Amino acid sequence: MAEPRRRQLLDALAAGERSVTDLVHAVGLAQPQVSKHLRVLREVGAVDVREDGRHRLYRVNGHALKPIHDWVAQYERVWSERFGELDAVIEELKEQGEKADGGKQ
């Protein structure tokens, strides 16, 4: 997922199932490379495949993305705190400004 190409692929798959050829057009990369990225994504469980005749339909496996989400969510607290601090500072500056110039901005 670190690779931009893989994010591109996942984003292309976000809408729903797509064939490899579809994805090739979507990301503007040669077919073998797309297949290789898809293989990696498959192996880490980020996508699932379904066979349909001579096509392979790929789709994202949101389940696999959940751990990432959870990990990042740990830091929500951190940035919430920092936003809180920022709000406090802004509030303080605003009050000072109002005292200094009588309320005009």
Next chain:
Amino acid sequence: MAEPRRRQLLDALAAGERSVTDLVHAVGLAQPQVSKHLRVLREVGAVDVREDGRHRLYRVNGHALKPIHDWVAQYERVWSERFGELDAVIEELKEQGEKADGGKQ
């Protein structure tokens, strides 16, 4: 953030400010390597630094993690749907089971 080491570092920083030496002990990596990872994290804005005498105190910049959070959050819908499907299937199986064996598990 793709590198396990960097996640380790961020996790070590999750609790609050830490000096480089602290982090060296935390992740069990040599100091130059830690400094290099921290440099990368600094450059992508994932962490901030503050100087304190001969120490550099690093802290996470939750702000920078927000885009990742938002990106992953796009897929929340996907896995929610899939969990929903799963729930439906389980429910169905449960009902069939109850009919088959009279309710015992």
Next chain:
DNA sequence: TTGACACATGCCTATATAGGTATATATACT
């Protein structure tokens, strides 16, 4: 069965980067 299509895999090369070691820089201590 032969050919066209859809996809995967194998091999090659170039590049990125992780970790190692030595060293530079800056600050505190005496």
Next chain:
DNA sequence: AGTATATATACCTATATAGGCATGTGTCAA
């Protein structure tokens, strides 16, 4: 000033992997 401490950087080597090209495998159509 001289030394110890804290951190950063430079350089090297090994490894991973991205992308390119050729080819293998399986499926559909005639």
